[in-house]
Structure formats: structure tokens, C-alpha cells
Amino acid sequence: MTFTDWLPALLAIGGYLLGSIPFGVVVAKWLGTVDPRTAGSRNIGFTNVLRVAGKKAGLLTLAGDVGKGWVVGWVATLLLTDETMVLAVAACPILGHLFPVFLGFRGGKGVATALGAVAGVAPWLGLAMLAVWLATAAVWRYSSGAALAAFAALPIGSVLMGKTWQFQVFAWLVSGLIVLRHKENIQRLWQGTEPKMGQAAR
DSSP states (O other), X not given: OOHHHHHHHHHHHHHHHHHHOOHHHHHHHHHTOOOGGGSTTOOOSHHHHHHHHOHHXXXXXXXXXXXXXXXXXXXXXXXXXXXXXXXXXXXXXXHHHHSOGGXXXXXXXXXXXXXXXHHHHOHHHHHHHHHHHHHHHHXXXXXXXXXXXXXXXXXXXXXXXXXXXXXXXXXHHHHHHHHHHTHHHHHHXXXXXOOOTTSOOO
């Protein structure tokens, strides 16, 4: 087998390992702030880091989590020609964030990383999802609600933008993973107990 034959597997492994880097924990240790695993919702993602460690830590975490998804998706589009392979590789950092090898496979909810991965392979769709997230967050101030709205828009947007059936399968799978990781948030939203952005976790 040639290097080209091995390339998809190498990118997938590299994408998973990059996705496994818990930027929320790394940033907290670097800045000497609260470990997000020990406070608030105990989630390693942007919202909890912002809540327990402040804006600087939150924004750096957001940049890292979005960036790792985007880099893998973008590199896959540059180096691979088969769309199914591109999308499979783009999914790897999302799986890495959800099930990180460096944290005993207990990770975050994948919103920022998944948004970055989508933007890496479909920039306009990624921007549309970001717009939905920002608009929903600005109006309702629920980070989880904004995430759910953005990823509900993913499969819809993939159809409206004329994406291939492979991409539409990818869109449904990614959105499904995000919804599953937010099942407790959905319950709290329904009960009216979900904290808004800026509020302490209950």
C-alpha cells in the first residue's frame, strides 16, 4: 500500500487525537484558573469555562475547540478527493472531543468542535449555523438552546444548499450526536430550570 492509501486513516487518527485535546482544561491550567471539571456544570466546553473561569479563558477555549474541528475538516478537503472520506475524517475531532482519550473518554458536548468541523468542509453552511447560534443566544440567552437551534439548522441547510446525500447523512449524524449530548439540557429547558448565559449552573 502507498502513503496515499494510508492517508485517510492517518488523518482520522490525527483528527481524533487533536479533537481529544481538552482546551478548556489546558487553558484553565495555563491561566491558573478553576478547572472546569470541578465547578459549575463540570463540562470542559466554552459555556462552563466562561462561567467559572472568566471571559479570557472562555474565549481561548472557544477558539481552541472551534479551531481543532476546522483544521481537521479543512485539511481533509485539501488532501482527500473522496467526499465520504473527507466527511469521515471531519467527524473524527468531534468524536475526539466527545470521547477524549486524554480524559478517560469523558469529554464535552461537542458544539464548538462540530461547528468548526462543518465550517472546515462547508464554510458557508458553517457561517449560517454560527448566525443561527448567535441570533438564538442573543434573543433567548440559553447557550444550550442556541446550540440545538444551530444544529437543527445543519440538516435543513444541507438540503437547501444542495449538498450531496453523503453530506446530508453526515449532517444528520452530527446533529444527532449534539442532541444526544444535550438531553439533560433539553429536559431543563422544558422544565424552565436551565441557567441562562451568565448565570450560575443549578
